[in-house]
Amino acid sequence: MSFSDLSTPVSGIPDEPGPDQRWSTWPLTTPTQRGPEPRPAWVITASAAWDTELGVLKTGKEADVHLLERSIPGGEGVVLAAKRYRDPDHRDFHRSSQYTEGRRLRRSRDTRAVERGSTYGRQVQAGAWAAAEFEALSTLWMLGAPVPYPVQVHGTELLLEFIGDGRAAAPRLAEVRVGSAELSALFDQVRSVLLLLADHGWAHGDLSPYNLLVHDERIVVIDLPQLVDVVSNPSGFELLERDCRVTAEWFARRGLAVDARALTDEVFACLG
Ligand SMILES: Nc1ncnc2c1ncn2[C@@H]1O[C@H](COP(=O)(O)OP(=O)(O)OP(=O)(O)O)[C@@H](O)[C@H]1O
Numbered sequence: 009m010s011f012s013d014l015s016t017p018v019s020g021i022p023d024e025p026g027p028d029q030r031w032s033t034w035p036l037t038t039p040t041q042r043g044p045e046p047r048p049a050w051v052i053t054a055s056a057a058w059d060t061e062l063g064v065l066k067t068g069k070e071a072d073v074h075l076l077e078r079s080i081p082g083g084e085g086v087v088l089a090a091k092r093y094r095d096p097d098h099r100d101f102h103r104s105s106q107y108t109e110g111r112r113l114r115r116s117r118d119t120r121a122v123e124r125g126s127t128y129g130r131q132v133q134a135g136a137w138a139a140a141e142f143e144a145l146s147t148l149w150m151l152g153a154p155v156p157y158p159v160q161v162h163g164t165e166l167l168l169e170f171i172g173d174g175r176a177a178a179p180r181l182a183e184v185r186v187g188s189a190e191l192s193a194l195f196d197q198v199r200s201v202l203l204l205l206a207d208h209g210w211a212h213g214d215l216s217p218y219n220l221l222v223h224d225e226r227i228v229v230i231d232l233p234q235l236v237d238v239v240s241n242p243s244g245f246e247l248l249e250r251d252c253r254v255t256a257e258w259f260a261r262r263g264l265a266v267d268a269r270a271l272t273d274e275v276f277a278c279l280g
Pocket residue numbers: 065066067068069070071072073089091156168169170171172177178180218219230231232
């Protein structure tokens with residue numbers, strides 16, 4: 009064997025991540041930036057793992073969702089959704105401060121940077137949205153709500169359970185064409201989510217058929233950076249009413265006998 013042969017891995021697997029790859033960012037996260045226990049068996053925590061970019065899933069108003077595969081070189085891999093928040097300069101839409109009322113940044117240095125609008129401050133703000141969504145998803149997942157499992161948050165990037173088959177994402181509710189029995193079953197699931205949230209005093213804050221995925225006939229709720237505390241948020245009641253109305257009206261337009269007022273009343277009666 010010549011000396012140069014020693015640098016070529018016997019397995020044929022390269023030693024370093026290639027283009028569109030990076031080392032897994034899992035080891036860079038602290039325990040509070042990792043998803044809740046019990047952790048699903050498919051979560052890869054090995055520090056020898058790599059993340060491979062598989063492309064953009066969807067560019068949104070505030071974040072872009074990319075497809076990522078985390079795998080142990082030569083071994084198993086899992087497809088994840090990587091939601092990357094943009095700094096406020098690169099957003100098409102600013103969620104109004106009605107959502108952030110009451111949110112405090114931990115470090116006063118960060119608060120000042122956000123107020124000054126420095127580059128660092130804008131990064132902090134994008135990171136705050138990612139952290140807020142991670143926290144909301146973790147809480148809801150632990151309550152058994154149908155949300156993607158939040159794998160980790162690192163800076164402005166959130167890694168989530170990918171809802172779909174293979175590399176094909178599950179459709180949004182707005183895109184599915186189903187019969188009335190199935191539509192009715194989907195409505196029941198959305199209603200249960202609204203009741204579960206209200207029971208804890210929360211509203212989604214941006215619920216619509218675009219933030220609900222349908223996978224194997226199950227509803228999965230996404231896009232939760234603004235989970236609203238209905239009582240403490242000055243716009244809480246308004247946002248909860250809108251979540252109920254937008255959802256009920258969509259199902260009603262599809263021909264289901266649901267009444268927005270009745271749903272709203274039922275959900276408000278459940279407010280914990
Ligand atoms: N965990 C996931 N699994 C599969 N697809 C996902 C997942 N999370 C997000 N998506 C896809 O990415 C899209 C955007 O995600 P999300 O709504 O969270 O971000 P957003 O920036 O608020 O987007 P928008 O501005 O379109 O509401 C979703 O509509 C969905 O198609």
